[in-house]
Amino acid sequence: MIEWLLEPLQFAFMSRAMLVTLVAAITCAILSCWLVQIGWSLMGDAVSHAVLPGVAVSYILGWPFAIGAFIFGAGAVALIGGVRATTKIKADAAIGVVFTSLFALGLVIISKTPSQTDLGHILFGNVLGVSDSDILQVVVIGAIAVALLLFKRRDLTLYAFDRGHADAIGINTKWLSVLLLGLLALTVVVALQAVGIILVVAMLITPGATAYLLTKRFDRMLWLAVLITAAASIVGLYASYYFDASTGGCVVLAQGAAFVLAYLFGPRGGVVVNAVRARREVTA
Amino acid sequence: MTTGAARADFALSVRDLSVRYGPVHALADVDIELGVGRVTALIGMNGSGKSSLFNAIMGRVRPASGEIGVFGQSSLAARRAGLVAYLPQQESIDWDFPISVRQVVMTGRFGMLGPTRRPRAIDREAVVDALRRVGLADLEERQIGELSGGQRKRVFLARSIAQQARLLLLDEPFAGVDKASEASIIALLHELRDSGCGILISTHDLAGVPELADEVVLLRNRVLFHGPTAEALDPAMLTRVFGLEASA
Numbered sequence: 001m002i003e004w005l006l007e008p009l010q011f012a013f014m015s016r017a018m019l020v021t022l023v024a025a026i027t028c029a030i031l032s033c034w035l036v037q038i039g040w041s042l043m044g045d046a047v048s049h050a051v052l053p054g055v056a057v058s059y060i061l062g063w064p065f066a067i068g069a070f071i072f073g074a075g076a077v078a079l080i081g082g083v084r085a086t087t088k089i090k091a092d093a094a095i096g097v098v099f100t101s102l103f104a105l106g107l108v109i110i111s112k113t114p115s116q117t118d119l120g121h122i123l124f125g126n127v128l129g130v131s132d133s134d135i136l137q138v139v140v141i142g143a144i145a146v147a148l149l150l151f152k153r154r155d156l157t158l159y160a161f162d163r164g165h166a167d168a169i170g171i172n173t174k175w176l177s178v179l180l181l182g183l184l185a186l187t188v189v190v191a192l193q194a195v196g197i198i199l200v201v202a203m204l205i206t207p208g209a210t211a212y213l214l215t216k217r218f219d220r221m222l223w224l225a226v227l228i229t230a231a232a233s234i235v236g237l238y239a240s241y242y243f244d245a246s247t248g249g250c251v252v253l254a255q256g257a258a259f260v261l262a263y264l265f266g267p268r269g270g271v272v273v274n275a276v277r278a279r280r281e282v283t284a
Numbered sequence: 285m286t287t288g289a290a291r292a293d294f295a296l297s298v299r300d301l302s303v304r305y306g307p308v309h310a311l312a313d314v315d316i317e318l319g320v321g322r323v324t325a326l327i328g329m330n331g332s333g334k335s336s337l338f339n340a341i342m343g344r345v346r347p348a349s350g351e352i353g354v355f356g357q358s359s360l361a362a363r364r365a366g367l368v369a370y371l372p373q374q375e376s377i378d379w380d381f382p383i384s385v386r387q388v389v390m391t392g393r394f395g396m397l398g399p400t401r402r403p404r405a406i407d408r409e410a411v412v413d414a415l416r417r418v419g420l421a422d423l424e425e426r427q428i429g430e431l432s433g434g435q436r437k438r439v440f441l442a443r444s445i446a447q448q449a450r451l452l453l454l455d456e457p458f459a460g461v462d463k464a465s466e467a468s469i470i471a472l473l474h475e476l477r478d479s480g481c482g483i484l485i486s487t488h489d490l491a492g493v494p495e496l497a498d499e500v501v502l503l504r505n506r507v508l509f510h511g512p513t514a515e516a517l518d519p520a521m522l523t524r525v526f527g528l529e530a531s532a
Binding site for chain 2: 037151152153154155157158160161162164165167168169170171212215216217218220221
C-alpha cells in the first residue's frame with residue numbers, strides 16, 4: 001500500500017503536478033465558498049473562458065502566462081459590468097456574450113499563429129508538463145490570493161450575506177466587489193495550469209457547493225471546502241496515474257464524486273439522511 | 285465635515301433631494317427632517333420612491349441633487365461612525381446563508397473593528413447584551429433561517445443595538461410577522477426611540493401606523509405630507525394623496 005502511494009511521487013513530474021494541483025485547488029476552493037453564496041458561479045465560468053486570448057498572446061510574446069491571462073480576465077469582468085450598467089440586458093446574457101466572444105477571439109488568435117502553442121494544453125491543462133516558471137507563478141499568485149481572501153474574509157462574508165448593512169456602516173462595497181472579482185481573475189490564472197480553461201469553473205464551484213451541503217457555518221464551510229478539494233485532488237492525481245487518464249479530468253471527477261457523497265449523506269441536505277429522518281418520524 | 289444643511293439636532297435632514305434613474309424621477313425635491321426620539325412612518329405605494337430614499341441615505345445611489353445629513357454629519361461620515369442601521373426587507377435576505385444569529389449581530393460591530401474585523405471581548409459582550417435585550421439570547425447559535433418571522437426581525441434589531449446606531453431605517457419590517465411579534469417589535473422600537481434614536485419605517489400597513497409612529501411622511505416621488513399621524517391617516521387626506529388606494 002505504502003509503495004503504491006509512494007511510487008508516483010518518485011517521478012518529478014508527478015510531485016510537481018501534485019504541488020500545482022493542490023495550490024490551485026485550495027485557492028479555488030476558498031474562493032468558491034463566496035462565489036456560490038453570492039451567486040457568481042457564472043462569473044467563474046466567464047472569467048475562465050475569457051482568459052484564452054490572454055494566454056495565447058502571452059505565449060506569442062513570450063510573457064509569463066499570468067500577465068496576459070489576468071489582463072483578459074479582469075477585462076472580461078469590466079466588460080460584463082459595462083454592458084450591464086449601460087444596457088438593459090440581463091446579467092446572464094451579458095456574461096454569455098462577453099465570455100464567448102473573448103473565447104472565440106482566443107481560438108482565432110491561436111489558429112492564426114504559427115507557434116508551439118498547444119491549444120489542447122491550454123484548454124484541458126498540462127499539469128504533468130508544467131515548467132519551473134509556471135510553478136513559481138502558481139505558488140506566488142495562489143499565496144497572494146489566499147492571503148487576501150483570508151484577510152478580508154469577514155467583510156466578504158458580510159458582502160455576500162447583507163450588502164445593505166455593509167453600505168449602512170460605510171464599508172466600501174464597490175471596492176469589495178472589485179477585490180473579489182480581481183481575486184477571481186487571479187485564481188483562474190492559477191487554476192488553468194492545473195486543469196485547463198474548460199474545467200477551471202468546476203474547481204470554482206464544486207468545493208463551495210459541496211461544503212455548503214455539510215455545514216451551517218461559513219467558517220466551517222471554508223475549512224471543509226479546502227479539505228474536500230485537497231482530498232479530491234490527491235485521489236484524482238493517483239487515479240490519473242494508475243488509470244493513465246486525463247489528470248484534470250480525474251481531479252474534477254473526484255470533486256464531483258465528493259459532491260455526490262455530500263448530496264446523498266450530508267447532514268444538512270443529504271437526501272438519504274432526510275429520508276431516514278422522515279421514516280423515523282413516521283415510526284416514532 | 286458638517287454640511288450646511290445638516291443640523292445636529294435632527295436625526296435625519298434631507299434637503300432638495302432628487303434621484304433619477306434615466307428619465308424616471310424616483311424622487312423630486314424631497315425635504316424631510318426627522319427629530320431625535322421620534323418614530324416616523326414612511327408611507328407610499330410601490331414605486332413612490334421609498335427604496336430610493338433609503339438607498340440615497342445609504343449611499344447606494346448617487347442623487348441628482350440635494351443633501352443628506354445625519355445628526356449633523358454628511359451621510360457617509362455618519363455611516364462610517366456607525367450611526368446608521370438598515371434593517372433589510374424579508375425577501376432581500378438569503379435565509380439559507382450559513383451564518384448564525386450571533387454572527388449576524390456581530391456584523392453590527394464591524395465598523396468599530398480593524399481591517400480583519402476580528403471581534404474583541406467587548407464586542408462579544410455587546411452582542412450578548414443586544415441578544416438578551418431582544419429576547420434571543422437562547423437562540424444565538426441557531427442558523428438564521430431556523431427562526432420565526434418575528435425572531436428574524438429581532439436579530440436585525442439586535443444588530444442595530446450592538447452597533448449603537450442612532451438612525452434606524454426599517455424597510456417593511458412587519459411583512460411576514462404575526463401580530464404578537466409585531467407588538468414586541470414595536471415595543472422595542474419605542475424603547476430605542478426613547479433612548480434617543482431617530483427611526484424611519486417604510487410600511488404598507490396603514491392599520492398598524494397609529495400604534496407605531498409619532499409622525500407620518502406620505503411619499504409619492506415627492507413629499508405630499510409630513511405631520512402628525514392622526515392627520516396623515518385622515519381619510520380625506522389619504523384620498524387626496526393616494527386616490528383609489530386609500531379606499532381599499
